[in-house]
Amino acid sequence: MRLHSMTVTAFGPYPGGTRIDFDELTSAGLFLLHGATGAGKTSVLDAVCYALYGGVPGARQGMRLRSDHADPYEPTEVVLELTVGGRRLEITRRPEQPRPKKGRAGSTTDKALTLLRERAGGEWKALSRSHREIGDEIKLALGMSREQFCQVVMLPQGEFARFLRSDAADRAALLGKLFDTGRFEAVEQWLAGRRRTAEAAIRAQDEALVAVAHRMAQAAGPIAASHPMPELTAGETELTDTVTLWADATRAEAAERRDVAAVELTAAEAAHRAAGHALETSRQTAALQQRHAAARTRDEELEAARGEFDQHVRRLERAAAADRVAPALHARDRAAQDQARAARRRAETTAPLPPDLTGAGADDLTGRERQIRQDLGRLDAARRAEQRAAAIVADRARLEREAAADDELERDTGGWLTTWDQRRDTCRARLDTAQEAATAAEALAARLETALRRRDAARRCENLDAQEREAAEALLAARTAAAGAHEHWLALKERRLRSVAAELAATLATGTDCPVCGSADHPRPARPGDDHVDGAAEEAALAAHRRAETDRGRAETALLTLRDRLAAARADAGDGTSVQLAADVDALTTQEATARRTAGDVHPAREELRRAEAEYTGRLDTQRETQKRQAARASQREALDTELDGLRAQLAEAGGGDGGIAERADRLERRARLLAEAAEAARTLADAEMRLTDAEAQLADAARSAGFDHPQQAAEALLTTDERADLQRRVETHRDKRAAVQAELTDHQVREAAAAPPADPEAARRAMEAATTALRTASAAADTWTDRDTQLARLAREAARQTQDLAPLREEHARLRRLSHLASGTSAENELRMRLESYVLAARLEQVAAAASVRLRRMSSGRYTLAHTDARASGRTRSGLGLRVVDAWTGTERDTATLSGGETFSASLALALGLADVVTDEAGAVRLDTLFIDEGFGSLDDQTLDEVLDVLDSLRERDRAVGIVSHVADLRARIPAQLEVVKGRTGSFVRHRVPAPARHAATGAGGHRVGGQP
Known part of the structure; x- marks a missing residue:
């Protein structure tokens, strides 16, 4: 990885766009980053880390990224151009940050922005805008995490000084982060987890086996007294043998007791069957003796009731004879009832007639009815004319009412239409x-x-x-x-x-050089005046x-x-x-x-107009209909008047007395109906008297034929259905009882039982109960011992199966326990008590010590080298991460904590460079062409400083550029290529100081500002 350039805007102490040209600074291989305290030297490294990983180094996490000196509308941004893995990349990052609203009060928040571009074919090509994708891409290209990058590329000397003096645990924490040995710790945890799982499985199986043994003890019951269960504890190696021996002994005694109980059950069953047979015989004999005694008692009772039985039989015989006379009796009674009803009807129909017709016969009454009917026929035409005249009068009145209503309607309609x-x-x-x-x-x-x-x-x-x-x-x-x-x-x-x-x-002290003139003598040091102002x-x-x-x-x-x-x-x-x-x-x-x-009011007004127009149309239609009805009604009245005059003349010719024709016709109709009813009643009475005479003659003949002197005797002998059924039931019941008693007394079993001695069922029942109790006891004992034997056999099989399952679990647990204790460093076989992760880290530390010794030997003029030691530590301290310094002048090894301040700096710098080499190789041999070393040079003397700078300068042999971050004044004279950070009232800015042959054309003379604002 080589850095080319970086532009920071509104970041940390840099308010404007500040550009740093790393190509120009690293052309000499070694450059110095210096400036006053608080100017922003470390912020340059923070910007590099933020551009690559979106965050600053761990010690400064949570710091405010945005510059307090920046313009509110200027966004915070870092743009870094670098080459990694042969690819020229450009990363742009902006954090989430507030921004004032344009033209309005208040502020808004801009979201975080990340851009990644790659230069190919002379042009920049956009690759991604996703934070996650870009983070994965950079981490994959560099081959290391942010923590590894900050430890390897930005070498923090203070941390490596602590590393030299720290114990094994602290060294393991740092090396574990750098070399990502968490997987080995995960192996330790995995083995420990597997060991605990195996222990839990064995304990669960042991507890299950102990539970089976307890269930066997419960199933054994009384046997447990003679064969008590031994003390069982989960986890004992002899547990399975103990349970197996005890289970076999318990099962053997249970089987023996089961066989004894079976023999006792067979004997109890035979005694129970004999007692049952004796009880059944006694009960049968007692029942037959009771039947014989009861039959003798019922026979005596039936003999006492014999007279009443004979009386019932005679009465049933006379009732049977009377049944032959019953039809004639019923016929005579019906004829008498018909004659009485006819006589009453005759009297009722003749009562309204004139006295001269009260005794008239049926023929006379019928003749008088025919005469009246003839008179009614002559009045029908006149009656119809009278009905029609009445209807015409009613129609004439209706027409007058309708005419009056139409006249009123026409006047109302005419008045409304005028308005x-x-x-x-x-x-x-x-x-x-x-x-x-x-x-x-x-x-x-x-x-x-x-x-x-x-x-x-x-x-x-x-x-x-x-x-x-x-x-x-x-x-x-x-x-x-x-x-x-x-x-x-x-x-x-x-x-x-x-x-x-x-x-x-x-700050002056006797014997020290003055930082201004360099003299060790201080004859007249300045004194603060009254207006002195401190920092x-x-x-x-x-x-x-x-x-x-x-x-x-x-x-x-x-x-x-x-x-x-x-x-x-x-x-x-x-x-x-x-x-x-x-x-x-x-x-x-x-x-x-x-x-x-x-x-x-638009809608109500429109509705009112619509209703008025509809009413106007309706009233016009009503007026026309009224006029049509009036014309038709005048013609109808004229026709009705003419018809009525003709009907009245016809009625005057027919006459009809005071009440009129209709009344006269009703009076004649009622008289004709009365005469017809009286004639019919006279004929019905004559027929009824004739049938009564015939029925009485037939009844007298039937009574004599049945053996009765008079019909009244036959009537008295008749029985109702209920009376006959009651007498018949009594007779049949007596006969059935007599037959049953005779059958019972003649049964040979009953006679034999009556001749035998009296039976005693109660004694037989007590004997049966005793036999039943004995059988139940024997059966319960047999079932109990059979169940116990079955349960013990099943539990023994379950114990045997669990014993078989325990064997492989114990073998696996022993193997896992040995491996887990070896990996965790607690096994006696692990003589150094070194954990697996510590073992891996020890190998890495040995590589780091070897790589660091090469540079430390040059820095110390061949005196010091670093050596890794895995000697066993005292007490409970883990071994494997020891570090010693070898002094070639004395030929001894000693603790790194005995080094002086300058020697500690040299050793820690050598260790940091060696660690960078090893981590680089571990990360996949990614080239790290740019390194930064932060502070620590002030503790070196001139000779050591020269040797350290020679070592750093030798890094160019591997084509590396090293940036030293320091405020030591001597380094400014020793390192020509410099990047100076100058702080001002409105923020910081940078100056590039590069030797003339290496200076880029765009860079001004030393002291000129490059980027930023003064």
Whole structure:
């Protein structure tokens, strides 16, 4: 990697665009970066690191990147051009940063920006704008992380001095970051994790085996007393053998007890069967004896009820004879009922008739009915004429009512139509007024909007006028304060320059050289006067000046912003004042509201006109229909009058008495109907009397045939259905009981049981219960020992399977435990107690020490070399990262902490350069053509300084350029190529000082500014 050029803008102490030409500086191979304290030397290195990785070195993470001296509108930016891996690249980076809004108050935030370009074929080609893609591309091209880059390219001497004196843990932390040995630590952790996993698996298996043993102890039950389970602990190597031996003994005794219980169960089953047979026999004998006794008792009861049984049988026999007479009885009763009903009907129908017809026969009544019917036939025509006359009178009345209603409707319609023209004109005028108001409202709304905008702008003008005056006063005060602070700072600086001799004299000591004249004698050192000013006072005045300038810039920005806003508001407001414009707004608001209220009547007015026109059309139609109905009604009245006169003449000829024809016809119709009903009732009565006489004769014959002297006896012997069913059930029940008793008494089993001694089922039951209890006990014991034996066999198989699974787990755990302890340095086999990562880092440290010794030998005139040692450390300290210094003058090795200050610097510089070589090779042999060494040269004497510079100059043999960052004055005379950083009141800038043969044409003479602002 070789740096070509870098441009920084508004970065750190550099306010403007500052360009650094590394090609010009590194042409001599060695260049010096120097300047006053706080000028910004380290910021150059920060800019390089930020351009490559988007961040500054770790010790300065979180620092503010943006320059406090930069213009607010100037963005912070770093552009770096370099060659890496044969590719010419340009990286541009901008951090996220605030920026004032253009033409407005306040600020906005610009997002971070990253650009990557590559030069190919004489032209720059854009590669990416993605932060992540560019970061991955740069890291891949350089082959190292930011931490490695800062440690290898920007060699921090203070850290390597601490590295020389640090212990193994601190060295491991640094080397682990540089050589990325985290994977070896991950291997250690992985082995430790596998070891713990294996231990957990074995413990889980042991605990499972112990759990199985406890379950076997529970399953063994009483056996556990004679074969107690031994003490079992998870993790014991003899655990499996102990469990296996105890399980075998327990299973053997369980099987023996199972066989004994089976024999006892067989004997109990035989005794239970015998007791059951005896109990069944006793119960059967007792039941037969009870049946015989009960049958004898029922037989005696039936014999006592024999008389009642014979009476029921006789009564059923007479009822059967009476059943043959029952149809004749029913026929006689029906005939008597019909004759009584006919007599009552005859009396009811003859009651309304004249007395002379009360006793008349059916034929006389029928003749009188025919005469009346003939009279009714002659009255039908007259009755129809009378009905038609009544209908005509009703129609005539209806026509008169309709004529009166139409006359009223015609008068109302005619009156409304006479006012139609006036009504139509009124509606049209209302609609026109509302439409004109709607048009006027739209125009007034536009005028009102303009007036509101002008009024608001006028009010803003008034507010902004006051703010502008206040801002102008604030700016004047800020300018006055800034000028005063500036003058105060310049005055303090001038006073300090006058008394700088006193400051230098304060640093003098007897026997030391004067930094001005070089003399070791100090006869009259300067003394501070009354107006002496120290550096702290000057710095405080400078800080106050910068704050005042910042306040002045803010006041100027605020005033410009207010003036822009005021100009815009005046352009909107025009010439009127806010009071006048507010009055115009009020007037227009009132007018616009009035017009909109009037315009709201457009729709109601249009609807009213539409309804009026519809009503006008309807009333015209009504008037024409009314006139048509009146003409038709006159013709209809004339026709009805003519027909009515003819009907009245016909009715006068027919007559009809006082009530009229209809009343006379109704009276004759009722008389004819009464005569017809009386004739029918007379005929029905004659038929009923004849049927009653026949039924009584048939009943007397049927009673004599059935054996009854009189029909009344047969009627008394009849039974109802329920009575007959009850007697029949009683007779059949008696017969069934008698048959059942005889069958029971004649059964041979019952007779034999009755002859035998009385049975005792209770004694047999007690014997059966005792046998059942014994059988249950034996069966439970057999089931229990069978279950125990089965469970023990299953658990023994499970224990055997777990024992087989444990063997490979124990072998794997032993192997992992040995490897893990070896890798972590805790095994006895690891004599140096060196971790795996430390072992790898020790090899790297050995390479670094060898590479550093080559340069340290030259820096120390062949006296010192560095040697790596893996000697075992004392106590609990890890081994493998020891570092010793070999003194060729004494031939001894000693601790690096015994080196002096200058020797420590030389050793740490040699170590840093050696580490850079090794890390470069580790990163993939990426060439690092540009290195920076930061501070540390002030501790060297002249001879050592020459030797160190010779070593650094020899780096050119590998085509490297080395930049030394230091403020040591002697280096300015020894290193011709220089980059000076000069700090000023408005920020820092750089000067390139390059020997004439190497100076570029664009660079001015020594002391000229290149980039930045004075």
